[in-house]
Amino acid sequence: MQLSENIRFLKVVKWYLFTMTVGTTLAISVYIWGYIKNSNGVHSLMRYTVLNFIITFNGILLPIVTIITVPVWKQEFVRLLKSTVNRSAHRAEESA
Numbered sequence: 520m521q522l523s524e525n526i527r528f529l530k531v532v533k534w535y536l537f538t539m540t541v542g543t544t545l546a547i548s549v550y551i552w553g554y555i556k557n558s559n560g561v562h563s564l565m566r567y568t569v570l571n572f573i574i575t576f577n578g579i580l581l582p583i584v585t586i587i588t589v590p591v592w593k594q595e596f597v598r599l600l601k602s603t604v605n606r607s608a609h610r611a612e613e614s615a
Contacts, residue, residue: 539581546570
């Protein structure tokens with residue numbers, strides 16, 4: 520039982536890392552494109568703002584949206600949460 524839970528968790532982590540890699544590639548592309556396009560202060564500030572937005576999006580929203588919208592990932596995430604809650608409840612019963 521524990522091995523299958525670990526495998527499910529690793530699947531979620533694998534897809535999370537994949538989406539982060541794609542997002543980071545996008546962020547670096549935007550950063551380089553903004554640097555090549557214009558190098559004055561306004562565009563530098565815009566490039567910095569866009570880069571920070573993309574990093575925030577990748578770090579917070581992208582994993583959440585991915586887990587919610589892709590049915591397989593949502594199912595795996597819900598299973599992971601249920602098994603974690605069940606394990607915690609079982610440990611609490613044992614210690615009581």
